[in-house]
């Protein structure tokens with residue numbers, strides 16, 4: 001350390017009130033030897049002591065074709081190999097020999113991050129590094145030396161890309177969240193660290209590495225902050241499996257919503273993510289309808305655009321959050337048997353990271369559940385006040401102000417129960433129609449076995465639509481059926497390829513449902529046209545949802 005201090009002084013760095021030391025855990029850091037006042041310069045570093053990719057390329061022009069990161073890493077290795085002959089030797093000598101970032105984790109350590117965003121991200125990052133380093137730099141076996149760097153932009157504002165650089169002295173300060181400290185590039189070609197608050201003699205002097213998530217801190221510096229207020233969970237929307245993927249991507253681009261990566265934080269879900277999901281869960285009729293509205297510039301995708309769509313959007317999002325959460329639970333036994341100090345430090349950081357991810361996902365889930373309750377209550381209210389649905393059941397001019405109802409829920413279990421009750425009141429479901437219509441339920445029980453009733457929910461609801469359309473006046477969903485029955489023209493043409501499929505289904509069902517012993521339908525009621533009609537209505541109006549017993553159900557939104 002003395003050699004490093006001497007090197008700094010000799011080359012014009014100043015740090016009159018700073019002492020290098022170690023904390024109780026043995027971690028190096030900087031301490032005040034005298035009181036430091038706000039706006040006082042803590043340290044200055046001549047810019048020519050920084051090690052940037054530009055400097056690396058200047059010294060070793062053969063590095064030109066390499067990426068900035070690889071050029072910097074190679075330069076460091078080169079200087080390290082030079083040993084005492086290197087100008088930077090006193091600095092390189094005090095750099096930590098190992099920084100336990102996930103890039104250097106063992107297989108067991110890596111398994112602690114299994115299923116997290118970081119677990120996936122590190123693998124692909126490692127692969128890229130391996131490729132680059134294998135191909136170009138046989139002498140560099142890993143890049144751990146350049147972890148713990150800071151952005152080059154600080155000293156080269158024209159360098160708009162984020163590239164790392166090494167700042168001797170400045171990088172001896174540890175990070176503290178929201179520490180008041182300023183980095184200034186002075187015209188005398190020096191970097192200054194200026195205090196933002198008073199520090200007493202003996203206190204550790206902290207730097208502020210920026211508002212970083214635990215993911216960024218763990219990858220960049222090998223540590224995490226418990227309850228980090230700047231933490232986020234990255235959500236990548238995957239649309240590739242959607243049969244209308246291309247059409248939806250085009251639509252999203254016309255709505256300026258092409259970015260599929262989002263960051264959710266504690267108690268914060270980006271509006272754009274919800275808007276994007278509204279497009280992703282659109283069925284064919286909704287997509288056609290809203291594309292037309294977009295052409296007329298009268299769509300506001302930032303607000304709910306229909307009850308079915310909103311319920312489907314919230315259900316899809318909550319399933320995504322639950323899936324992400326599920327992999328993070330029940331992992332405590334994985335941390336049993338930790339022996340070394342290194343492992344326990346890594347395990348501690350992995351746990352902090354995972355706990356943060358869990359907390360954010362759980363808070364997002366609570367927000368989504370509260371929105372579900374709000375939308376369900378609004379839908380029920382509308383149906384109670386006999387709102388007349390509008391064809392094609394997509395734009396109900398619903399007016400929901402989520403913000404005015406922004407309740408925060410700590411325990412989401414009562415919400416899930418309330419949601420189940422509300423869904424039960426609102427939707428047309430198998431359970432409900434079998435309960436309220438004895439004739440229908442008797443016929444269905446004769447046609448389908450118990451297991452089939454469960455697995456053929458969609459077919460049974462399609463049959464119910466035909467069945468109930470005979471008794472509109474008496475129907476609990478009279479207003480819905482009055483409008484639905486008129487639905488005949490649009491997007492039948494989309495069904496051309498489906499006609500074949502529906503004809504087969506018709507031929508299969510016809511003898512069963514028109515069987516005089518079962519008496520679900522008279523022969524003239526159950527026609528192929530009726531089956532096409534009810535299939536259309538079902539596809540336009542249905543949602544799937546998971547109930548409190550974690551079972552998937554279909555429901556028709558009669559609004």
Ligand SMILES: C[S@@+](CC[C@H](N)C(=O)[O-])C[C@H]1O[C@@H](n2cnc3c(N)ncnc32)[C@H](O)[C@@H]1O
Nearest residue numbers: 027028029099148171172173174175221222223
């Ligand atoms: C720029 S260096 C700071 C000086 C370093 N502690 C040393 O001994 O040279 C960054 C490294 O310090 C450690 N570090 C800095 N701030 C920390 C914090 N708040 N908690 C835990 N480790 C921290 C991490 O290992 C990080 O990779």
